[in-house]
Amino acid sequence: MRKSTAYLSFIGANLLLAGLMFVHASYTQEESRRQITDERELVRRLELTDLCLFTDARYTRHPSMADIHTAFQDAPMSFDHFPSGSIMPPPPHLKRHETD
DSSP: OOHHHHHHHHHHHHHHHHHHHHHHHHHHHHHHHHHHHHHHHHHHHHTOOSOOOOSSOHHHHOGGGOOTTGGGSSOTTOOOOSTHHHHSOOOGGGSOOOOO
16 A cells, blocks of 8 residues: 555545534533533522632632632742642632733
């Protein structure tokens, strides 16, 4: 088998799979919409807070509740000892807006 034939077969199979994903999404759209509505009602009824993204540091668990000094609570020049602190950007309300 030529390399070009293998490549075109691979591309064709991937295009077919991508098309099947769109077909599946269109068939399950109504069920997903109903599930999201039910989950919103559950969150409203139970008065749940923000989504917990990471489990290690409290300022990455609930970014909306973080303050600017939480990552450096041990010492002002200390490094962040949790890996999620380098993945999670600061919350929007802590970013400084500079005007030039």
